[in-house]
Amino acid sequence: MSEPAPKDIHTHFGLSYANYLVMPRALLQSMPEDWQHRFVELLDQFENAFTHVDQASSYDVTPGEGRYLTEVSRPVLESLGWTVQHGADETLYYTPDGHEITGAEADVHHVLVPSADPVPHYDRGRAYIAPNL
Structure with a gap:
């Protein structure tokens, strides 16, 4: 059996829009x-x-599930800082910073719905999860 072809980073990320x-x-x-x-x-x-490149000193990582905006309930969106307005013809969504999302954009826009992290805390180096090698 031959070795798989090496992949560059861009290929590893696939079609995702992940920046990190x-x-x-x-x-x-x-x-x-x-x-x-x-x-x-x-x-x-x-x-x-x-x-030589300026970088942030820290980041906040939030575990969750990416969902399409139109699949997330109004109460959950509002708990995340979104505003939802139901109009006669369409529903208007406003991001926490006030950006309006409507129409077809709402059907493809992703929202992170926070959830519990399924991976245990590293516990100062003591956590061990057997890898499937």
């Missing part, structure tokens, strides 16, 4: 030690290659 890669620490620390060492070497190379 988020990986659970508990799962990373559950990989074999030699894999972790190689991974950390690559992270170090990556960080060193972009020391």
Whole structure:
């Protein structure tokens, strides 16, 4: 059996619009030690290659489920800061920052509905989830 062709980062992301890669620490620390060492070497190379680029000092990652805007109930949308107005001909949606979304755009617009994280906390390096190698 032949090795799969190598993929670049853009290909790995597929058709998603994701701008960031988020990986659970508990799962990373559950990989074999030699894999972790190689991974950390690559992270170090990556960080060193972009020391000249301004970057945020931290991020807030929210677990959840992406849903189409029109599939999310009004109470859930309002709890997320959205405004929903039902008109005679169409429903108007306003993002938390006031941007209006209507018509066909509402049918394809994604909303993150927060949920509990299914991956356990890393627990100061003690969490271990057996990888399926």
